[in-house]
Amino acid sequence: MKRHALLGIAILLLANAALASWYDDYDAGIAAVRKGQWQVVIQKMTAAINGNPKENNNTRTYGNIFINYHPFYYRGFAYLRTGQYEKAISDFEHTEGPGEIDRGSIEELMQDAKAKQAAAVTPEPVPQPVPQPLPKPPVPVPVPAGPTIDPALRQQVSNAVSAANQSLASARGRNAAGSAEYRNALNALTEANQRVATAKSNDDLQSALASANNAKLFADSALASTVVKTTTTGTVTRPEVATGVVLGDTAKRVRHALESYFSGDCDDAAAQFQRLAQEMPKNGWIWAFLGASQYSQYAFEADESYKSAAIRSFRKAKQFRTWKGGLPQKYFSRRIRAAFEQAS
Numbered sequence: 001m002k003r004h005a006l007l008g009i010a011i012l013l014l015a016n017a018a019l020a021s022w023y024d025d026y027d028a029g030i031a032a033v034r035k036g037q038w039q040v041v042i043q044k045m046t047a048a049i050n051g052n053p054k055e056n057n058n059t060r061t062y063g064n065i066f067i068n069y070h071p072f073y074y075r076g077f078a079y080l081r082t083g084q085y086e087k088a089i090s091d092f093e094h095t096e097g098p099g100e101i102d103r104g105s106i107e108e109l110m111q112d113a114k115a116k117q118a119a120a121v122t123p124e125p126v127p128q129p130v131p132q133p134l135p136k137p138p139v140p141v142p143v144p145a146g147p148t149i150d151p152a153l154r155q156q157v158s159n160a161v162s163a164a165n166q167s168l169a170s171a172r173g174r175n176a177a178g179s180a181e182y183r184n185a186l187n188a189l190t191e192a193n194q195r196v197a198t199a200k201s202n203d204d205l206q207s208a209l210a211s212a213n214n215a216k217l218f219a220d221s222a223l224a225s226t227v228v229k230t231t232t233t234g235t236v237t238r239p240e241v242a243t244g245v246v247l248g249d250t251a252k253r254v255r256h257a258l259e260s261y262f263s264g265d266c267d268d269a270a271a272q273f274q275r276l277a278q279e280m281p282k283n284g285w286i287w288a289f290l291g292a293s294q295y296s297q298y299a300f301e302a303d304e305s306y307k308s309a310a311i312r313s314f315r316k317a318k319q320f321r322t323w324k325g326g327l328p329q330k331y332f333s334r335r336i337r338a339a340f341e342q343a344s
């Protein structure tokens with residue numbers, strides 16, 4: 001019994017550890033930089049480096065979120081502020097530049113760290129009477145050359161913008177121009193074009209590239225609102241009439257929830273399907289649409305709690321219904337169908 005209890009505790013600890021992610025540590029480290037909490041910066045950036053040691057101006061975290069990822073830069077800056085100059089020099093040798101918060105160029109910070117390290121190990125000289133030197137004229141400080149823009153990177157951004165435009169055209173072709181995903185794609189593409197037009201550095205182009213990639217992801221996931229038209233011929237039977245009486249209010253609330261889902265109002269749809277799931281806890285379709293609404297919330301807000309809720313709902317849907325071939329394509333986007341397949 002004791003052995004089983006220890007095993008259970010170990011599994012729980014591993015599960016809790018799995019919730020951590022390098023990008024959460026990096027985000028917490030950036031917040032600590034703004035507050036000047038240098039020990040926290042060192043701790044969080046070290047955890048981020050252990051999870052992902054590769055710096056990049058266009059690192060994908062999760063979903064369709066891209067960031068400028070430079071943990072060595074900020075940890076080196078924190079080491080410099082806390083007097084750990086050798087470690088600061090080592091981090092500045094590994095970094096490619098600042099991220100969203102610029103605390104100075106690598107060359108300036110490296111020079112500062114080396115000067116302070118030399119001063120720390122050099123004993124103070126014994127003062128000797130010396131004649132006062134004549135004042136020297138100030139040495140002109142060299143002005144660094146302006147940033148250059150990589151033509152290959154500019155072409156890469158142009159290709160990404162073209163791909164996003166093609167995805168938007170495809171979304172219009174499948175009558176998805178009224179969806180929330182389509183509107184998000186338009187906003188992201190507009191932002192990309194504005195950043196390209198005003199770009200003065202490679203960092204500006206990297207930001208434009210991230211926006212263009214986000215626009216394509218949104219456009220690819222845009223679906224048309226489904227309108228179902230039915231025609232009735234012949235005589236309505238008593239069972240059909242009775243069915244309408246019995247399910248009248250429930251059917252109306254299901255229809256309202258589906259209307260919210262297909263119009264892109266995922267928050268309202270999730271709330272309505274949540275209530276329906278409590279009334280019909282063994283209906284696999286209700287759980288599937290609830291999970292799809294929650295996963296759409298995760299895609300828009302990048303909140304891991306929505307993703308976890310969606311996975312739980314997808315598992316319920318699989319528990320109460322057999323889905324041959326997965327979720328139907330006409331009701332669910334490609335990303336939602338992929339998340340459903342991964343939910344075990």
